[in-house]
Amino acid sequence: MIIYDTLFKPRRLPGWWLRFTKANPIVPNIISIAGLAWICLSIANIISASQIHGHGQVVETLGAVSNSKPLIDKAIDLRTAYHDLVPVEVRRLFSNLYGNIALYLLIPFLLLLEFLFPCNPSQPLIGKSFLQDAFWFAIDTPLSFLFVLPVVEFLHGLFEQYLGFLTLGTATVWPAYVQLIAALLLAEFIFWFNHFARHKIRTLWLFHSVHHSQKEMNVFTDNRVHIVDRFIISLLMFIPFFIFHVSTLYAVAVIGIYKPIHDRFIHANLKINLGWLGWLISSPQFHRVHHSVESAHQDKNFGAHFSIYDYLFGTAVRSRDIYPQTGIADPRFPTEDKVCISKLPKNLLEQIVYPFKHIFGHLLSARRTKILGARIRFRMGRQLSKHRNIRLFKKSRYSETLK
Ligand SMILES: [Zn+2]
Numbered sequence: 001m002i003i004y005d006t007l008f009k010p011r012r013l014p015g016w017w018l019r020f021t022k023a024n025p026i027v028p029n030i031i032s033i034a035g036l037a038w039i040c041l042s043i044a045n046i047i048s049a050s051q052i053h054g055h056g057q058v059v060e061t062l063g064a065v066s067n068s069k070p071l072i073d074k075a076i077d078l079r080t081a082y083h084d085l086v087p088v089e090v091r092r093l094f095s096n097l098y099g100n101i102a103l104y105l106l107i108p109f110l111l112l113l114e115f116l117f118p119c120n121p122s123q124p125l126i127g128k129s130f131l132q133d134a135f136w137f138a139i140d141t142p143l144s145f146l147f148v149l150p151v152v153e154f155l156h157g158l159f160e161q162y163l164g165f166l167t168l169g170t171a172t173v174w175p176a177y178v179q180l181i182a183a184l185l186l187a188e189f190i191f192w193f194n195h196f197a198r199h200k201i202r203t204l205w206l207f208h209s210v211h212h213s214q215k216e217m218n219v220f221t222d223n224r225v226h227i228v229d230r231f232i233i234s235l236l237m238f239i240p241f242f243i244f245h246v247s248t249l250y251a252v253a254v255i256g257i258y259k260p261i262h263d264r265f266i267h268a269n270l271k272i273n274l275g276w277l278g279w280l281i282s283s284p285q286f287h288r289v290h291h292s293v294e295s296a297h298q299d300k301n302f303g304a305h306f307s308i309y310d311y312l313f314g315t316a317v318r319s320r321d322i323y324p325q326t327g328i329a330d331p332r333f334p335t336e337d338k339v340c341i342s343k344l345p346k347n348l349l350e351q352i353v354y355p356f357k358h359i360f361g362h363l364l365s366a367r368r369t370k371i372l373g374a375r376i377r378f379r380m381g382r383q384l385s386k387h388r389n390i391r392l393f394k395k396s397r398y399s400e401t402l403k
Pocket residue numbers: 195199208212290
């Protein structure tokens with residue numbers, strides 16, 4: 001019962017704990033940084049293991065337990081397609097990743113942080129918003145996986161054919177971590193402009209607003225991303241990794257593993273600003289301000305993994321202790337707080353349809369205005385020509401009388 005109440009019900013933190021965390025903000029910062037560092041080390045272990053070991057016994061195991069030849073043939077076909085699509089080192093990375101404990105402890109670790117240092121304590125650890133975003137996770141993860149790898153392959157081919165001159169030859173002799181840091185800094189720089197455009201261009205904002213619509217930020221909110229928005233985010237993200245010759249393995253490890261972990265962290269319901277490190281990388285406080293519903297915070301804090309570009313370009317909210325309400329101002333958005341839990345899958349579909357509805361509505365009203373305008377012009381034209389005819393008629397009669 002205590003576990004149920006802790007997970008699913010709003011809670012009240014004891015006063016002494018609130019006073020302690022307020023007086024010692026370094027405590028949540030240290031615990032979260034230690035957790036992230038541990039995750040990074042786990043990734044490093046996964047990468048080194050991926051360069052040595054090999055796996056791939058799934059089909060053999062299936063053959064040992066099943067007598068169905070069509071099923072085994074199908075599994076072999078799927079494995080062949082997977083091998084054709086994904087390079088060997090990346091396949092090893094995936095199989096090692098799913099055997100790594102860090103992957104399974106990430107969500108419990110973030111929930112523990114939310115339990116200890118919540119930004120909004122009245123928000124349950126597992127509430128309706130969490131479940132809605134978990135549904136988003138269930139569709140976003142396979143779609144991203146299916147979609148991102150072919151896009152990377154396509155972009156790599158395109159880059160080698162037409163943009164090879166952008167490749168930095170000297171980067172080939174740089175240590176791997178220098179290549180990686182340079183690529184990350186450039187990728188974030190490109191992301192900043194991309195994110196800025198998704199806020200300023202109305203059609204792009206309609207798709208991006210789905211991500212901003214969450215009123216109760218949680219560990220799955222980073223998956224609350226419309227597939228069109230996901231496509232636009234991914235479009236240029238890989239180019240810096242080609243420029244600085246980052247190996248596919250490191251690029252996939254950072255884009256496919258580290259970035260999602262950091263994204264989960266900054267979307268969690270956490271009262272954490274990372275102290276002085278927050279001036280360099282983005283924290284839950286920094287990103288919460290980006291999701292703020294208040295007009296004073298609109299179009300601020302665009303950086304997803306670094307905060308430096310916002311400080312450089314003047315788009316950062318300098319106050320580091322504000323934790324505003326989040327969401328979007330449009331009351332027509334199908335937020336999950338209006339429906340019961342059993343309706344969440346249907347609500348997800350409505351959230352996916354929301355931008356298209358707006359775009360078609362806008363097109364229709366523009367068409368209606370055009371037709372109405374044409375009708376008005378036609379009527380006015382008729383009126384004008386009528387008046388003109390009367391004037392001409394009067395004029396001709398007048399001129400006739402003069403003759
Ligand atoms: Zn945004």
